Amino acid sequence: MQKKLLFKALIVGMLMLLLGVPLAMIQSTISERIAYREEAASSIAADSVGEQHIYGPVLVMPYSEVYSVEEKDKDGKPEMKRYRKQSQHLVFPNELEVLSNLGTERRHRGIHQVLMFNGAHKINGDFIVPAATELPHTENGSQITPERPFIALAVADVRGVRDIPRLVWGTRSVEFEQGSGLRSSRQGLHATLSMEEAAPGPVKFSFNLNLAGMNSQGFVPLARNNRFVMSSPWPHPQFSGRFLPEQYSLDAKGFQAVWRISSLASEAQAQLRLREQSAGQGENALPALDTIQAAFIEPVNVYSMADRATKYGLLFVALTFAAFFLFEVMKRLPIHPVQYLLVGLALALFFLLLVSLSEHYDFVASYIAASAACIVLIGYYLAHVLHDWKRGLGFGGALCALYGILFGLLNSENNALMLGAILLFAVLATIMVATRKVDWYNLNNPAPMPVEQT
Structure with a gap:
């Protein structure tokens, strides 16, 4: 047996x-x-819009600099040579507040579906505009000639921009145009200012941005003091990035999350300056930026x-x-x-x-x-x-x-x-x-x- x-x-x-x-x-x-x-999700992203990532606004102040350098000629005699250099100075917001309301919808490709969102962002704050004499000089005594400044806003996928936003700069209104104007990230929007509008001193700004995307929405805390508030009826968020929310509430009706980040806690300003200096050396040479991010995940995959x-x-x-x-x-x-x-x-x-x-x-x-x-x-x-x-x-x-x-x-x-x-x-x-x-x-x-x- x-x-x-x-x-x-x-x-x-x-x-x-x-x-x-x-x-x-x-x-x-x-x-x-x-x-x-995953192929269906990639196909929908290719045909419509992908994940969104925003950094800015940033005040870009282009200028030309003429300076003299003493050099030796062919005979070894000293002579003064004049050079002209094109530069730009990045000015970050003093205060930045972003209020985001993100609605969700589903897109279908065959039997597969992907979660999309439509974001309504209210962005406001202020800049302290420097004088021309405060712009960085290559040589002492060089001549600085300021050019027309502009507000740059980098957007990961501009196909998600639903209408043309208008920048309220002080008491004036300026329409955004295509292209961020930044060397490290061409995708985005910019608003060109006049020389009078960029007079030295504090100035308030605001604009509304309607931006659609897929899966996640991220921001970069570039200001001296940053406050981000995200709310959505989607009850299944996933927070990631360099900073998690300071506080958030979550229930069956959705979520609301709040971030408060100072420039003392983030290296985003230095990272963006380094990205601008490294532009043209390849994507791998660009340092990553500190971000906050909210992803919209399915409760049951x-x-x-x-x-x-x-x-x-x-x-x-x-x-x-x-x-x-x-x-x-x-x-x-x-x-x-x-x-x-x-x-x-x-x-x-x-x-x-x-x-x-x-x-x-x-x-x-x-x-x-x-x-x-x-x-x-x-x-x-x-x-x-x-x-x-x-x-x-x-x-x-x-x-x-x-x-x-x-x-x-x-x-x-x-x-x-x-x-x-x-x-x-x-x-x-x-x-x-x-x-x-x-x-x-x-x-x-x-x-x-x-x-x-x-």
Whole structure:
């Protein structure tokens, strides 16, 4: 009997490993669907607009500088040579406040969908405009000739600009034009000022920017004092970047987040100046900028959830086969390897049903439908295999508990390891308790009959 039991255990183990092949194929199918979704997202971004990243406004003050340098001629005699140099000086806001309201919508490409947003940004603050004598000089005594300054606003994808904004500069209004005017980032907008409008001293500014994008919205804290307020009806934000919100509120109606960042905490000003100096040396030579960012994430990514579920597929099969094997041992009711295989295939098909249904319907509803179909099928089949409908119902109830535990694992990513460890311990404990009185050496021998004493 021991050899027969060992042989049956080896066959069951081989069947379990064999079922890893369809599970791997299903996981490969899910990976392909993930790739298709990413292609759809890239296609939508290529046809409409991508992730958004804004830095500015920055006051750019171009100027020409004429200076003299003493050099030696061919005969070694000193002579004065005059040079002209074109430069620009970046002036950052003293105070900057950005109030952003970000509405969301979905764009579809086939069966795939991508989350888009429409941002309404109210941007205001003030600059302290320097005098021409305060512009950086290459040589002492050089002559500075200021040129018309402009306000630069870099935008990652200008296709998202929904209308032409107007800059309110002091008491005057100036329309933005295409191109940021910055050397390191050409994409964006600029508003050209007159020399009179750039007179030295403090000046207030404001403008509204309607900007659409996909996935995330980011800003760079370039001012001396920065305040960003983002609000949206989307209840699933993800904050990232160099700084997290100072405070935020989140509920079913959406979120609101507030950042307050000073130039003492950020190196964005120095980074942008270095980017302007390094422009033309390639993208890799440009330093990254300190940013704040809010991403709009899906609460349930059906493909990632299905992919995680398939990782527990072999565990599902192993637990079910272990229950069958114990049933054989304890009830002395043989189960054919083909019956093991059919039940294992039904368990594997659950994952394929899950991902195919969830592409069209809500994930929770798809999970319930796929698990219910498999539980009913397996329960009905086992009621006939085990010659008792109660036994079929018992296995069906155990599968209900197993699918319920899997759903808990999928929705508790942070606690998945702990829950999985508890599940395995509980299964092992159940097996040990159930088989505590089994005599594995005498499974084929009937229990001895008690002897009546006369």
